[in-house]
Amino acid sequence: MPRGPQEQRLLRRGFALLWLSVKTQRTPFILSVSGAALFAVMAVGGTVVLGRITDEVLEPAFQGGADRGAVAVGAGALVGASLLRMVGVVLRRYFGQMAQRRMQVHWFTRVTDRYLRVPLRWFEEHPAGELLAHADADCERSTMAMQPLPFSLGVLVLIVVATVQLAVVDPVLMLVGLALFPSLAIINSAYTRRVERPAAAAQARVGDVSSVTHESFEAALVVKTLGLDGRERERLRCAAEGLRQARVEVGNLRASFEPALDALPNLGTIVLLWVGAWRLSTGAVTTGELVQAMALFGILAFPFRIVGFLLEELPRAVVAHDRIAGVLRAPDRVRPAEPRPLPPGPVEVELDDVTFAYGHDIVLEGLAARVAPGEVVALVGSTGSGKSSVCSLLAHLVDPTAGEVRLSGVPLSELDPDALHRATALVFQETFLFGDSVRENLTLGSPIGDDEVWAALDVARARPFVERLPHGLDEVIGERGVTLSGGQRQRLALARALLRRPQLLLLDDATSAVDARVEQAILARLRGRTEATTLIVAHRVSTIALADRVLLLEDGRIVADGTHRSLLQVPAYAALVRAYEQDAA
Template sequence: GRVTDELIVRSEGSRPGSDLVWRGVGLIVVVGIARGLSVVVRRYFAAMLEARMQVTLREQVTDRYLDVPLSYHLRMPAGELLAHADADVSGTTMLIKPLPFTIGLVALVVFSIASLLGIDWTFMLIALALFPTLTLINRAYTKRVEVPSAEVQRKIGVVSSVAHESFDGALVVKTLGLEGYESARFAAAANALRQERLSVGRLRASFEPLLDALPNLGIVALLLVGSARLNAGALTTGDIVAGASLFGILAFPMRVFGFFLEELPRAVVSIERVDAVLAEPVDPAIALHDTTQLPSGPLSVAVDDLCFSYLDAPVLKRLSFTVAPGERVALVGATGSGKSTVAAMLLRLIEPD
């Protein structure tokens, strides 16, 4: 504003001195360089913090995978476990990058509103009207996008599970000639994920233009009000330029803040999914860290009233037997009678009912 009044407006009546011109140019260049450097520093440290948080969360999730009972791994598809450690962690930390801009926006808003009040009280009222409007838009967006965002994260796990099952059982699929069936199953899961992401994308497409338009609408309102105040003699041309510049400074942080609000529903869903993994109870045998020394030589095995069911289908009912040290015992039975299940239970790969 001062550069406008001292150089541009004054030049209409008399030519300003070269020293004044260079001081004005130098001031604008210095301010521009300072703003550019601050953006680079914020982006660098925000990216570094995001990467470190991803490492920490992935280590915590992986450690919990190692500590939970094996029944948890039997219950959860492998693709779902991968989705928790990858997509959910990435979604959780996505808010780190715009966070410095969002925090800086608070100080910038206070400074800008105080500066606008110093220029003209009507400019301050225009600025204050933008933020409640932004809050209302975000509230409506959050209500509509929260459920689809949760579905996207869930279907990412479904796609990962189908892909992992196909890779893991590739030999079985080829032996039974089920390539077409597996391809159709993966295509159905991928199409469901694509449709859900398209629905979220349509919601974002309706939200982002409103967000981008808010600062521009504020500048238009400022120019209209400022022109009337200029004709009334209450303002100068430099005051209007200064007010418009302040709105321009607010425009980019407001867009970043809008991106922060836009990604918030997805981050909340991702955090809930990661927290669900971290809240899984630890295997008691691992939690105790028992270091009891076992006696040397062969050991006996005793099973008493062992029961187990796959969902609602009972496989083992009150099975009891004892194997003496050094004794060799063969488990004999028809397919599906529970031989492999008993062996897995003896190794604690499966927990009994």
């Protein structure tokens, strides 16, 4: 079949990918192909047995009685051939699966390894759903073509053996066979090619239906209050009607081709019978040989489909693999060549002429600040002034575009990352909890005793609600467990940070969902419990007032620095505080 140059290139790359996969999983693959070959040989073998039985068991039986010994041999050969086919199929399938699944594990591991090494910014640039699909669907898709491969190779064996067998039986019958094989191949290939586009369209429409449904149900409140249900139904009808049409198109193609693939070998058999009857009458073939040839035609129809499946799967595998390759090309986080340790005790924080930009968007510009060891500093500024960026910089989640960040005099770029992680605890406004027990979420796998855990929960004012959970610390939270409120989640995240006994504590709006009075209590207790240098991003005046010092951030710079009281003289600060006062939760 003629194919465009692009398709040809895709196929070539597909075969290259297959070759790579086969090389990586050599042993199971060889076992699987051996099974496929055994199956092919024994499938033809079965037809030979059938032919021989016809001639040597059945025909004599009607001409003067059966030879019981021959009957037993024939029956045994039938079952024996089938057992060998069974061994072949089991080998092919089991080791074929093994080869494919191992390859999937191979890609899966490499992709997730990459996820563990890329800088945080890379995650922000790629939607979570996409990253999930790379690890799961793409890794599977890129190896799927390995499954029909052993059988496809077996089909080659089958065709060769079948043709040779036919040639041995009778060259005239072989000619009928030679006419049948290519027409089966052509119809198969035409089917595969024609169904490709509508099948892909149907797949895309499934996505449409799914996203319309999802968006619509997410908007349930708006749909109800504005009475948009009619409009939404129309929207779904459009998407679903597109899906229906694509499906009907695929179905109609199938309706034309699949019965044809059924009928063609039947027609072949009829021609074979017609020619064969003549050959039989002239004594050129025996009845058994004719039976063998007809049985052979019967087993040939299906295997051609397998080659079709392989060709269908290959381009998809290439596309999936390209996406995996894209992930594997992602950059590493930079690690210092000679990591330096962090001195013990509360850290001193220095931001030295720090500029930080997201693409062209400059967030911080020439920011300079110093926080003394053990000091509690509030970072204040309007939305988008760069408060969170300061926190991310200090936790070394991002690198400054220019300037330097130092902790206790050690530039972050030279600091041992493990030491940094042990020393700092960053608590985000958007709390992330693992779908695991409360205890695991707090200890993160470290061997920490329950007493200590409860103590941290006390400070974070989380003890009462954790105690009320049916399984206490063992309660599973998140998607598959109990749902916690935003404030409860924040309090757990805070306890988690405290358990790490940080030298530097960064609270990025970490108590925003907690009741104002509770927040005050938490922060007051916190001050009594930790020596850590603490940076608080907050919106409540009461919280800000708790800090030793306040830094006012505006347009990426620090514009005022002092105690809450002294800053009230600064008009920009006073305006901001007034705005916050309006906002009482």
